[in-house]
Amino acid sequence: MTAEWARKVGTTRVAARKAATGKAAAGKTAARAALLMGSLAAGLACADADSRSEREDAGRLRGFVLEEPFAAPDFTLPDTEGSDFEFRAETAGFLTFLFFGYANCPDICPVHLANLAAVLDDLPYEARRRVKVVFVTTDPARDQPEVVRRWLDRFDRTFVGLGGDLDVINEIQATYRLPPAGGHDPEGGDYLVGHAAQMLAVSPDGAVRVAYPAGTRQADLAHDLRLLLEATTVP
Amino acid sequence: MTWWCSAQGIPWDWGWRAYPGVWLFVAAIAAAYLTLGRGRTARPGTAARFWIGLALLWVALDWPLGALGAGYLASAHMVQFVLIALAAPPLMLTGVPDAGYAAIERRPRAARAIGLLTRPLVAILIFNVVIVATHWPAVVDALMGTQAGSFVLDLAWLFAGVVFWWPVVAPVPERRLPYVAKVGYVLLATVSMTLPYIFLTFAELPFYATYELAPPVGGLTTREDQRVAGLIMRVGGGAILWIAAGILFFRWYRSENEGMPAG
Numbered sequence: 229m230t231a232e233w234a235r236k237v238g239t240t241r242v243a244a245r246k247a248a249t250g251k252a253a254a255g256k257t258a259a260r261a262a263l264l265m266g267s268l269a270a271g272l273a274c275a276d277a278d279s280r281s282e283r284e285d286a287g288r289l290r291g292f293v294l295e296e297p298f299a300a301p302d303f304t305l306p307d308t309e310g311s312d313f314e315f316r317a318e319t320a321g322f323l324t325f326l327f328f329g330y331a332n333c334p335d336i337c338p339v340h341l342a343n344l345a346a347v348l349d350d351l352p353y354e355a356r357r358r359v360k361v362v363f364v365t366t367d368p369a370r371d372q373p374e375v376v377r378r379w380l381d382r383f384d385r386t387f388v389g390l391g392g393d394l395d396v397i398n399e400i401q402a403t404y405r406l407p408p409a410g411g412h413d414p415e416g417g418d419y420l421v422g423h424a425a426q427m428l429a430v431s432p433d434g435a436v437r438v439a440y441p442a443g444t445r446q447a448d449l450a451h452d453l454r455l456l457l458e459a460t461t462v463p
Numbered sequence: 464m465t466w467w468c469s470a471q472g473i474p475w476d477w478g479w480r481a482y483p484g485v486w487l488f489v490a491a492i493a494a495a496y497l498t499l500g501r502g503r504t505a506r507p508g509t510a511a512r513f514w515i516g517l518a519l520l521w522v523a524l525d526w527p528l529g530a531l532g533a534g535y536l537a538s539a540h541m542v543q544f545v546l547i548a549l550a551a552p553p554l555m556l557t558g559v560p561d562a563g564y565a566a567i568e569r570r571p572r573a574a575r576a577i578g579l580l581t582r583p584l585v586a587i588l589i590f591n592v593v594i595v596a597t598h599w600p601a602v603v604d605a606l607m608g609t610q611a612g613s614f615v616l617d618l619a620w621l622f623a624g625v626v627f628w629w630p631v632v633a634p635v636p637e638r639r640l641p642y643v644a645k646v647g648y649v650l651l652a653t654v655s656m657t658l659p660y661i662f663l664t665f666a667e668l669p670f671y672a673t674y675e676l677a678p679p680v681g682g683l684t685t686r687e688d689q690r691v692a693g694l695i696m697r698v699g700g701g702a703i704l705w706i707a708a709g710i711l712f713f714r715w716y717r718s719e720n721e722g723m724p725a726g
Binding site for chain 1: 473474675678686
């Protein structure tokens, strides 16, 4: 399962799509124009195929559905206000998105959280209050509570930020079947942290059921949120 | 080294990057212009218009605008479109001396192909199809991920822009439209730009995976960036077309009053 997740992580639909080109006789202006228009038409055909596929997938989750859902392991970490956050107790009855990342991340983390925040913002109030987002830093040395709070507030002020000891956080990640974070520079400075790029969806009954790899689009999150919330009871 | 701007998925920084393919492309156009105009006298200001048009094209294709538009911001992508398809072609075409057009006309095959493509109905059709197709999400996402694809898209815009503006500005007597017809022709293009504008500005979700999943640049959200892109198309592109229509109308009015021949 981890290997398959890893295969999906980092892939985007940008890379997955290929342009189609036709054959054209070189040196002829009209043929060049035809080639140009042909490749554009092929793109339009792809769009139509995408649309058909979307209709067929209307009732299925678009995230990576785990073949064997597992109970979300409990853990306790300090939040950005300094209080202990007991994961299972705080998220019981809520649809919860759990994500391990870091505030200095230049690409995956801000895109993931911005996309999630955008689709959550579209939800009606009653649905929105049934969702929690928990972010756990994988770079506690730089991600001091005020840094995490300020960073999360850019996306959504209700997002919960957790910190703590890196070894403890890596142990928690292992219990969620995620690889440990690495690449930290003990000397400090400007370094990148390698970390799991998938966001986990924990259902209100406390089971990890779906993962959203890097490259998940807002349309897919919005689609799945609707389905996941339909199966959720109000806490 | 990359030769053309494309979406690479790497975090943006303001460090300069070289795109030699862009330089070669711009240099090739400049060389063609110099060859075409060799030994021929241009009217004052004619050459300047061409070089300003070429400079706009260069700005649109090269770093930073080219790189931002290719892989980071839909709004930058739309500025590119306005410059490549709407701003640069009329300037470059009006910058070609009359003798340059005459030289093209003397080449039967080139004249035949250009004659076909620049018939007003054909030209407006090509322009409209290219505008709609090159803003279609699947097309943009498929093309922007590779340098060759990004090159094709930029070339499609330039091609469509040249074809569209040719009947308006090219001084080929037998293909000139009357001024009134030119005004209508130019304003017709504002209609085709309305469709992408509406989708971009009022869509609830991001259209393009390229920009939605790109490492963030600046403070705009993906949706805000997309709305700005729609407004740039509407306001920036529309302004160019309305200014052109205004100039044509003024010339028509003057020609009517002075008894000048139309076109």
